[in-house]
Amino acid sequence: MQLYVVFLGTGASWPTVRRNVTSVAIKRGSEVILFDCGEGTQRQIQKSKLSYMQISKIFISHFHGDHFLGLPGLIQTMQLNDRKEPLYIYGPKGIKKIVETAVTLGYFRPSYPIYAIELKSGDKVEGDGYSVSTMRVEHTVPTLAYALEENTRPGRFNKAKALELGVPEGPLFRKLQNGESIKLKDGRIIEPSMVLGPPRPGRRIVFSGDTRPCESLVNFSKYADLLIHDATFLSDLEDTAMEYGHSTALQAAEIAKKANVKQLALFHISPRYA
Structure with missing residues (x-):
């Protein structure tokens, strides 16, 4: 099964001309799983080759606005396009209140099922052929990192x-x-x-959320195919990064090296660089 990672927003704090705020989509087969949903995410989806109607699950890392303010508009757009399938929205404690507020703004009411599920560190969500696990990271507010891992796949076809x-x-x-x-x-x-070779391990993608560099994330990311890691600042602002619960690009690279990941993608880049 083909798997694509689409970076809908890699900026921090507020949108700029060059970068939207945080959102990453993983398309696996006909299913789209969204990690964070900053403002403007639905416009970024429309500019990509993705369909927001294929989004089955949304995982929110924490409740700073640049990570969840895109939810109300996206939920309403799905309604306006006659969505019938349920939508599952996951996040730390408080996500239920966020979603309840989003679906009662103004006169809008969704007619399709929306389920808000609160997660804690160590929880696991089972999907069709994959799972998403969670881990608390070191930010200024409660924040979860997520790891999407596929089930073991059949060996290569001869x-x-x-x-x-x-x-x-x-x-x-x-x-x-x-x-x-x-x-x-x-x-x-x-x-x-x-006619098949030996079974192959499923692909593993880790989304750090906003975080200072932490050893627990090294263990959580071990041997991942892709680590998507906070890189808000350059090294000359390392003290600022630490104060505000973020990482520098160099620190993200050091975490990736320790975890022996195959690929590293940097996100949550400060507007000062974009």
């Missing part, structure tokens, strides 16, 4: 071996790739293990 065994190209290939046994016209049963 097309040449399948053809050698007499499996015709087409739907039977897909069944084997999905871990299903098939029966050929001559009665032979082909097991997935006959």
